Amino acid sequence: MQLTREARCAHTRGSAGLSPFTRTLLTLCLIAAPALAGVLPEDRADVLWHSYNGGDITIQGPSVLVRKKVGDNLSLSASYYEDMISSASIDVKLSASPYHETRKQESVGADYLHGKSTYSAGFITSKEPDYKANTSYFSVSQDMFGDLTTLTLGYRRGWDQVFRDIKTPQGVLENDPTFHQRADHRGYSLSLTQILTRNAILGFNYELLTDQGYLANPYREIRFLSPGQGRGFMLAEQVYPNTRTSNAASVQLKYYLPYRAALTGQYRFFHDTWGVLAHTVELDYTHPVWKHWIFDGSLRYYRQSAADFYSDLFPRANYQNFMGRDRELAAFHSYTLGAGASYQFAVPGVRWISKSSANVRVDHLMVDYSDFRNALLAGSYGAGNEPLYRLNANIFQVFVSIWF
């Protein structure tokens, strides 16, 4: 089983959709650029264990990242990530049965530094029993204005294959042979970081994403009013549009406080052709103390409006062309409170490790839906009058990082 977006990977960068004119401009700039250089990311290895617990879903697993320079201009990275999912969520309880499943994701990437430009490329592949996703990305990053400004252009391309699990008469889950869909994703991104003063740096990101193909969740269903039937409603298949274009733009400001601490403010605006409008605001504070410790605190507020074709309860069957009841597309707002502690230490006797840290982070997520109801309580309240759904989740991370 899967949540459609579960398998799609975030945080990828891309390229190659540039016109000949643009390509020439870029090449000219790179050839003529002064012979100074930027800096590649540091060599490091991180091992993390993550755990999400909320809404009757438990997801945990490892995440490993290794990054190493090869020569002076190339940095290679590889990562492995797993989600071990145990779900008896409200969606699963309504129209399916609890399940266990593992999603595995692997990625490789390379960053090449030439003068003031960094070229990055990579590939991410994600597999779970009923969803396969492959993403490739390419980006170019350029330092300019005396290294005060960095401009990054990226392109990513994703190819997904969607399957649907059904239970055989023997009780085994396997792919429904009649169900095999595809989804394609394209992303264009532009990022800018700008040093404003000795103590402040600004980041700006814009991303345009287009999705095409099967974009729904094959296990979720819509419900429509059906008085006289058991629960007062009946379930039916979701019908999603097969295209989606999204625009997202965000601003981050990081400020260095004189006693050595950092304050970050972020805002993101999102709007898509499905009618979802979302605002994200986040405040983070980082405070190092006592030589070895760094403490972090964060507060995140998120609010979104529902997709045009979303409804918790449609008045009747086939009410409109597109119908969905995925709570990810409902109107809701959420708060997330996070705190982290990090202990920096040197590993004695192991000379190739320059520094290391042990870290812990907890986040508490509280989601309040405005138009998604707990349909499991239809019997007590009547269809359409059930209490609005609320979700609390605890997210826990523990990880060790080493630099070499």
Added chain:
Amino acid sequence: MGVSPVKLMRAVTAALLLAALAGCAAPTPWVKPYEREHFADPIMSFNRDPVSSTYLQHVFETREGAHGATGSVGGGCGCN
């Protein structure tokens, strides 16, 4: 709604033109390289712990309708 790829490409071209001019005829930076010590401090990095921030982004993106515009690159220390 939604910006068409054509409009986006025009904006990108304009940005690249700016980049080309900027990268090749560098004006005087108002924060000198020797004044950028704070940006070399890991606490001022936009992405200090990539495994952790990537994971949290993933948690939010799978439960929310919004996605994208979360990566941040750069913030040079003025080195090299």
Added chain:
Amino acid sequence: MKNRIAAIAATLAIALPALAGSAGGGPAPQFTLSARGGRDVSLAQYHGQVVMINFWASWCGPCRQEMPLLESIYKKYNKLGFTLLGVNVEPDSQAADDWLKATPVTFPILYDKESKVSKLYDVAGMPSTVIIDRRGKLRMLHRGYKPGDENEYLDSIRSLIRE
């Protein structure tokens, strides 16, 4: 389309400044800074020697990478009329002193806490290295550090020592 590219190429070629090459050849600006060990050091006291000034900071990775190489260059050529001055550009020298305790060097370390000398020499990259000849003229300006750059320094030092 081709005209567009030609026009832009011409503009860029004209706009391209000469960077990371030789310095003007003018006299090196004079200065006096306090040094590690307590005393004050002036550039004037090294007139007659080949002087290499390296602007560095403890927070700058390539600077730290370069320091051991500078130390070996100093040891090798110091008796032949060459000296190296490490100008630390940090307003607070605590981090630099801590780093030097772990990675000691024998050449003089000067503290440019108010960035007076950095401004005088128009430091536009970290690290920055200038080489001054026996007559006090600026002969080489090198910005940044990549492994292999020390060969450029050595070529310059060897030819200037012979003058």
